[in-house]
Amino acid sequence: MDADLEPVYLRILQATHPEDIFGCEDIVLPVDTLLAYLEREYERLRSVVRPEAYANPADREAAAEALTLLERQYEEGRRRIREMTYGIVAFGTAPPTKLTRSFTIGPRRFYVGPKLGEGARSTLYQGFLEENGILLGEVVLKLATTRAANPSMLRERRLLDILHSTDVPQWRHLPYPLERFEAGARLGIAYRKIKGFPLTAVRQHPEHRRGVDQRHMIWMLDRLLSVLGYVHAKGVVHGTLVPEHLVVQPAVHNVCIAGGWGSAVHEPACSGERIAEHFEAFSAPEVRTGGRIGPWSDLYSLGKVMIWLVGGDPVENRIPATVEQDLQAFLLDLVEERVERRPSDAWELFHLQNELKDSLWPRKFLPFNMQ
Numbered sequence: 001m002d003a004d005l006e007p008v009y010l011r012i013l014q015a016t017h018p019e020d021i022f023g024c025e026d027i028v029l030p031v032d033t034l035l036a037y038l039e040r041e042y043e044r045l046r047s048v049v050r051p052e053a054y055a056n057p058a059d060r061e062a063a064a065e066a067l068t069l070l071e072r073q074y075e076e077g078r079r080r081i082r083e084m085t086y087g088i089v090a091f092g093t094a095p096p097t098k099l100t101r102s103f104t105i106g107p108r109r110f111y112v113g114p115k116l117g118e119g120a121r122s123t124l125y126q127g128f129l130e131e132n133g134i135l136l137g138e139v140v141l142k143l144a145t146t147r148a149a150n151p152s153m154l155r156e157r158r159l160l161d162i163l164h165s166t167d168v169p170q171w172r173h174l175p176y177p178l179e180r181f182e183a184g185a186r187l188g189i190a191y192r193k194i195k196g197f198p199l200t201a202v203r204q205h206p207e208h209r210r211g212v213d214q215r216h217m218i219w220m221l222d223r224l225l226s227v228l229g230y231v232h233a234k235g236v237v238h239g240t241l242v243p244e245h246l247v248v249q250p251a252v253h254n255v256c257i258a259g260g261w262g263s264a265v266h267e268p269a270c271s272g273e274r275i276a277e278h279f280e281a282f283s284a285p286e287v288r289t290g291g292r293i294g295p296w297s298d299l300y301s302l303g304k305v306m307i308w309l310v311g312g313d314p315v316e317n318r319i320p321a322t323v324e325q326d327l328q329a330f331l332l333d334l335v336e337e338r339v340e341r342r343p344s345d346a347w348e349l350f351h352l353q354n355e356l357k358d359s360l361w362p363r364k365f366l367p368f369n370m371q
Contacts, residue, residue, distance in 0.1 A: 001058070005048060005054065005062065008048045009062050013065075013069065021070065022074075024037060028172055032167055049070060051064045084192070085129070099112060103183070112127060114126050120149075121149035123145055125140070139193055141188060141190050142190075144186040152276065153189065156261040159236055165234075170231075173254065173257060174227065175256065176192045177191055194247050196254075199248065203243070203309070212310055213366075215361060218357050225346050232346055236264055237268055237275075239298065240278070242301070244259065281304060282308075291339075296339055307335070314335075326359070
């Protein structure tokens, strides 16, 4: 078989789902962006499996077979992208046949797996998504603990709808709801699974117990300033940026604000909404005392988290001496107690930290170890 054709032919024939061919698993991007990516990959592979490109009859026959399968997987990929299920593939560790609880929403069946964790207002369950009788993979099911917690779930759903109302790259830093459901008069949300490690788990890793290397901290800061710039532009204030709500995806150098959305507020200056909970070491003074909250409140919490992440003391704002002085100053600006002296524009800070980063180190991808 032709040397260029053979690897592509085998890849297509062995594929069981579009992600096997086109890649890009476990990623949430705006629909148009992901469709454009799929189109480019499809055209690249299609140019290899054009039957007319080969003089040998056996190669022409193989190319024709691969082209038919490629087109079928391409159309399936487009459908899955539009329904935001592209990339939910084979994450599960337990087959749904072992699970006794399930519910259906349209063509989708959700199997309810073991409890993953429980908070004051919601419980997380491992879930599995089946669509039109085909098992796609693992999801996360979030359910209000009691009917009294339903308002928190309603708020979370409303604010995430606002944040997903515009196609932006920052989707990759946000949880993505697939469906809404009810169970025993309690409200729930089925989410795409975010594969990664909460910052609390990062600091428990042997390599990071004394603090994460500042060069890793600053790319995490970069991602969070980017998404906060978008979140704040939409009028949303998260309010509870704490380590357990932030999930790092080491392989792709990404950070997601995975939790805490049930406490977030929208346009607090107009709506009068308040942050529902606070955390002594990380919450801004105005959140703890019921003062005027806004984007500056999230930036304060972000600064505290980053100080903690590099091994510092977020209560006393002590930062290890090994951290570059300019970077220390950047973080300390974020945690000013007085609102009027604290930055309030995440986008401006995003650009400033890029300039700072470039002044300190050459651009280089550093693998982040969580093995």
